[in-house]
Amino acid sequence: MTANPARILWGVGTSRTMRAHWMLAELDLPYERCAMTSRSGETLTPEYTQLNPSQKIPALQEGDFVLTESAAIVNYLAGRYGAAKHLCPPTESxxxxxxxxxxxxxxxxxxxxxxxxxxxxxxxxxxxxxxxxxxxxxxxxxxxxxxxxxxxxxxxxxxxxxxxxxxxxxxxxxxxxxxxxxxxxxxxxxxxxxxxxxxxxxxxxxxxxxxxxx
Ligand SMILES: N[C@@H](CCC(=O)N[C@@H](CS)C(=O)NCC(=O)O)C(=O)O
Missing domain, CATH: 1.20.1050.10 (Glutathione S-transferase Yfyf (Class Pi); Chain A, domain 2)
Structure with missing residues (x-):
């Protein structure tokens, strides 16, 4: 996998960050990893708070689009990029x-x-x-x-x-x-x-x- 600065995953080290890394790996999507950890104070900086006002990890950034909540990230990635891999069923079914x-x-x-x-x-x-x-x-x-x-x-x-x-x-x-x-x-x-x-x-x-x- 090569780094793609257009997609960044913020956060490592917890089961919630793992969910996002895992779905990205299932889909073989390139991304940059920002390895901030829980309870380190890194989520409290003004820069990160602007990205995620709840001051928590993980957060996924794709250009201007920022998504937080680990389950939402998993489902967004599966829905948007995972049709061929059937990682989530089509909506309305x-x-x-x-x-x-x-x-x-x-x-x-x-x-x-x-x-x-x-x-x-x-x-x-x-x-x-x-x-x-x-x-x-x-x-x-x-x-x-x-x-x-x-x-x-x-x-x-x-x-x-x-x-x-x-x-x-x-x-x-x-x-x-x-x-x-x-x-x-x-x-x-x-x-x-x-x-x-x-x-x-x-x-x-x-x-x-x-x-x-x-
Ligand atoms: N419901 C959120 C919970 C996220 C969450 O609680 N993240 C923790 C780490 S597991 C966190 O960032 N806590 C603030 C901190 O560690 O500074 C999700 O599933 O993404």
Whole structure:
């Protein structure tokens, strides 16, 4: 892949930045990497705040167009450049509705409602406070919600069936985040992760998602 200054991905080092690097790798799109990391203060500069007023990574820039929110970036790239690779179903189809269902499920039930609650109260209590009850409920909530994915993945290799899609990028990054937090997952989800993380694009993105990637 050669660098293309017209496309820049801001951010490395987190499961959310990984989503964007992974989709870019699936699509073999050239881009420049701006390797800023979380909680380093780099997202707080006036220059970056102008780009992303929420002061978070990742952000994707294509010329004048700036897009934030990792799931929106994944879906934009898949929709705009991924038709031939079928990385997300066409809009207004039932397939797309099902795709959206899994994307929102991963982002809300797994990422926002449980993993991020754990992150806030386990890693950042000096900011968000100690909240052992919320922490315990979030850990149990993740396990309970993950059962919905098990029910789906016992009958199919990927969330949409036989084809890998952007929804698998979102789900995989949430499940990997849970494993890093020592949340026990059922065997069906470990088997799923073996399938998705064996992809060449995943391995490539994993390297590019590190600050010091060559
Ligand atoms: N909903 C956003 C969340 C982005 C987010 O929370 N990013 C974190 C890193 S994972 C961040 O940039 N935090 C501010 C900072 O680290 O300075 C997304 O999915 O892109």
């Amino acid at each position: 039932k397939g797309r509705a099902r795709y959206d269902q899994w994307c929102f499920f991963a982002m809300m039930e797994l990422d926002a409602n449980t993993l991020y609650v754990i992150r806030k109260h386990e890693d950042l209590p000096h900011i968000y406070g100690e909240a052992p009850n919320a922490l315990q409920a979030a850990r149990e909530g993740f396990v309970r919600q993950a059962k919905a994915a098990v029910a789906r993945l016992e009958g199919a290799p990927y969330v949409l069936g036989d084809a890998f899609s952007g929804a698998d990028i979102l789900l995989t990054t949430c499940l990997s985040g849970a494993i890093r937090r020592k949340i026990e997952l059922p065997d069906a989800l470990h088997a799923y992760l073996l399938r998705t993380t064996a992809r060449a694009a995943y391995q490539h993105a994993l390297r590019l998602n590190q600050r010091d990637a060559a």
